[in-house]
Amino acid sequence: MSQWEIGPIFRAMMRNKVGAVLIAIQIAMTMTIVVNSIFIINQRAALMERHSGIDEANSFYLTSTGFGENFDPKSTTQNDLALIRSTPGVVDAIQINAIPTTGSGWSMSFQVEPGEDKQDEGAAIYMVDEHGVNALDVNVIAGENFNANDIRWRPKSSRNWPDIVLITKAMAQSLFPDTPWQETVGKTIYISQTEPMIIKGIVDQIQAPWVGWDDLEHVVMTPEITQFSSTRYFIRAEPGQRDRLMPLIEEALASSNKQRIIRGLHSIEETRERSYRGDAAMIKILSTIMVVLTIVTGLGIVGLASFSVNRRKKQIGTRRALGASQGAIVRYFMLENFLISTVGVVIGAALTVGLNMLLVNLFGLNAIDWYYIPSGMLVLWLVGQIAVLGPAKRAANIPPALATRTV
Structure with missing residues (x-):
């Protein structure tokens, strides 16, 4: 990434500060929620996988309740x-x-x-x-x-x-x-x-x-x-x-x-599923939230990049007329998104730690393992790069002749 590439990117971002800031904030919030959700999901899944120590697959139980004076x-x-x-x-x-x-x-x-x-x-x-x-x-x-x-x-x-x-x-x-x-x-x-x-x-x-x-x-x-x-x-x-x-x-x-009633016939597997039903529901809810947030963030990046391409068609055509290759145009938008994503994930890393500390204090959860944060940053970077790839390719296909047209 050369200074020649960063300069135009930074100046373009400054002309559309609101869009860049909103996307960075969205990435930060997504990372905060997604990383903490993954950590909670992994903890809950580990709890659900604990073996009770008994022969769960082949065991069952029932209750006998007697009544009457002669019982x-x-x-x-x-x-x-x-x-x-x-x-x-x-x-x-x-x-x-x-x-x-x-x-x-x-x-x-x-x-x-x-x-x-x-x-x-x-x-x-x-x-x-x-x-x-x-x-x-x-x-x-x-x-x-x-x-x-x-x-x-x-x-x-x-x-x-x-x-x-x-x-x-x-x-x-x-x-x-x-x-x-x-x-x-x-x-x-x-x-x-x-x-x-x-x-x-x-x-x-x-x-x-x-x-x-x-x-x-x-x-x-x-x-x-x-x-x-x-x-x-x-x-x-x-x-x-x-x-x-x-x-x-x-x-x-x-x-x-x-002189008695037989009731409460249950298998251990059925009982185990019922006991962990709350944890299973939490995993499903958090997984759904993660997927929705990631999709919304990706769509936000696509929207910002598409808006940027539409606003700068003539500028892109001029660069193409001056000899910029299609690869250079794609790289331009990929780097622009990378810079926005970097700001977002850095803020998100701080918010992730803050939210986890709050959860630890309020609900007694474990402190998040350190490797979740860099892993989350990498995932959000990757999501951003994938999301911006389509608009970047459309920008690269803008013909050089567009530079000579007037609005």
């Missing part, structure tokens, strides 16, 4: 689990108080030392029996799984907790940051500030029910079955058998005991 929660649960586990196509089944991605569950605080003033870590509570590890498809990577003798029945009025637990690797690392997670087996943690629980085993991964929770992989599994009139069963099917088993088990349970 016996304990015997009903025992009979239901025996029926479900004996059904061909079922890998395993458990009664459980909460399920990953459902948005409903129990949580408690845990400490490594007893006392009100001790640091604690929040965790979701999953109450399971010895089948829990297999039914949920999690792996015990240190220590041991529960056995049948560990399991207790929990009445609705109970306020105390079992003496042993399984915890996730992430929970072990948070509770004992200075100890290798494998060595936390056998250590004591405290629930309700003073009640001790011994870590019997470490499982690899399972998420809490709340997908928006910061401590999503903080999970504690307790060896107990609830004696509540309303209970939830989690069933893991063999690959390809889930959809066949869902209505089959629902009907079997409904027929086996007339």
